[in-house]
Amino acid sequence: MGRKKVLAVIHTVTYGKRLLDVLSLLEADFRLQVVFTAPPHDFGDGVPAFLARLGSAVLPWDQAVRMTFDLALAAGPRGVQYIDAPLITLPHGANYLKRVTGGPHAGVAGLRRQDLLPGGRLPAAVGVPHQADLRELAGNCPEALPLAHVIGDPVHDRITASLPLRPAYRRALGLSEGQKLVVAVSTWGAHSAFGRFDALLPRLIGELPAARFRTALLVHPNVWAGHGAYQVRSWLARCAQQGIGIVPPEADWRSILIAADWIIGDHGSVTLYGTLTGAPMLLAASPEQEINPTSPAAALAAHAPALSPTHPLADQLDYAAREYRHEEYAPIRSRITSEPGRFNRNMRRLMYGLLGMGQPAHEPVTVPLPEPPPLTVWAPVRGEASA
Structure with a gap:
């Protein structure tokens, strides 16, 4: 049975935690195979142990960049321009809270041109949590605006459900x-x-x-x-x-x-x-x-x-x-978020649309947090x- 391949790009433990909420939307779909990779990152020391605890299939970074995937997910920009796949980029935290001052990298973290167009390459989709973020996106990187999707925030929804x-x-x-x-x-x-x-x-x-x-x-x-x-x-x-x-x-x-x-x-x-x-x-x-x-x-x-x-x-x-x-x-x-309680619905629709597949015939449930x-x-x- 042929399966479509989804690549999760895990730069840091923080990014990995964010993507786990996203990847849960692909559970129980035997049409898909999810694999992980870890690009080099200054704060990536904990990633190998994080992935080992998951028991996930992990591709070395130098191998992942030589392969083709049907979809890729990343919560950070570093190196993702080398991934051969339709790429969805997401923020790794709440909204876009921090700014970098001075130097060539000044701007709001997550909304700078180098964040949205890594290596000058447009992703397939840019997920943002709030409708108001589109205004900042238009001012910082108008080329990315047509690719933006207001999908909500998974952590917001998990907390409120719990x-x-x-x-x-x-x-x-x-x-x-x-x-x-x-x-x-x-x-x-x-x-x-x-x-x-x-x-x-x-x-x-x-x-x-x-x-x-x-x-x-x-x-x-x-x-x-x-x-x-x-x-x-x-x-x-x-x-x-x-x-x-x-x-x-x-x-x-x-x-x-x-x-x-x-x-x-x-x-x-x-x-x-x-x-x-x-x-x-x-x-x-x-x-x-x-x-x-x-x-x-x-x-x-x-x-x-x-x-x-x-x-x-x-x-x-x-x-x-x-x-x-x-x-x-x-x-x-x-x-x-301007989409409270709707992250799972919006994100699953976006992923399956890029995969060219019909969604599973059930509502994506927001699961309460474990004790x-x-x-x-x-x-x-x-x-x-x-x-």
């Missing part, structure tokens, strides 16, 4: 009755919250009574890849010894975000997705120079309370809980080897 399971996620994490969960979130880069963790971590350890609070740290996979897992765990060892959950880069963070009572974040995608959960927020970092001024990250930075270095942390959390109004964040949440492991799984005691 919100009713919040009590189950909290039980799975091991939270006792009355305990509150603080989730500290960081993107990557010099101006991220992680760049200020040396000041925040002692406060998480020393100012939040263990009887009332539990804490989890969600650090961007690029931090782990850039510094090395050993170094990150070494920096965070004291936190782990104090029972703080250090969520590894391969874990699914979305159910943990849903379980949170507070989120301490920055200008990254995970913090923005946190607006879907109803948890009060404090921003530990919101560098104006790195934020796309037309993005929902800019609106969040202008609205959410900023973490104070001088006031007691527990008091600030209580303040955020009193003053936070979930409905006030509705305009920010609405900028994540997370207990927080103690991610807090190794002193002397314990980290997996």
Whole structure:
């Protein structure tokens, strides 16, 4: 039986996680064979282990670029001009939040010409999450506008579909009755919250009574890849010894975000997705120079309370809980996607259209997120080897 071949291009763990939601739309179709490849990337160290856990068929990059495929998917631009296939490009996070300033690569990450036309080559389709993104696309790279499809955001849809399971996620994490969960979130880069963790971590350890609070740290996979897992765990060892959950880069963070009572974040995608959960927020970092001024990250930075270095942390959390109004964040949440709940439908239609095949005769269901492991799984005691 002849099968059409679909190539998933996995540059980093973050990109890989995004594509797994997309590839789930091709499950149970015996007409298709999905294979993976990993181009060279500065933050690609965790990709081989990520693909090994999937048990996926992996083609070496130098072999993949010599083959022909019926469809290719990528959440990043590097090297994809060498793939012989109709290519769909997707953002790897929420919207287009970050901008690069200065030099030849200045612009909004994901909407620059080199992002949309890698190697000067037009892809078959450019997937964007929101109708408003078309205006920025037209201004940054008008050649790509005819190829743009407003498809929505898979993470938005998985989180919103899973919100009713919040009590189950909290039980799975091991939270006792009355305990509150603080989730500290960081993107990557010099101006991220992680760049200020040396000041925040002692406060998480020393100012939040263990009887009332539990804490989890969600650090961007690029931090782990850039510094090395050993170094990150070494920096965070004291936190782990104090029972703080250090969520590894391969874990699914979305159910943990849903379980949170507070989120301490920055200008990254995970913090923005946190607006879907109803948890009060404090921003530990919101560098104006790195934020796309037309993005929902800019609106969040202008609205959410900023973490104070001088006031007691527990008091600030209580303040955020009193003053936070979930409905006030509705305009920010609405900028994540203009196709809420419809990513699976739109994306599957786009993929099968490019494959020249009829879709499976059933609705593509948005599956709720699985329960997370207990927080103690991610807090190794002193002397314990980290997996």
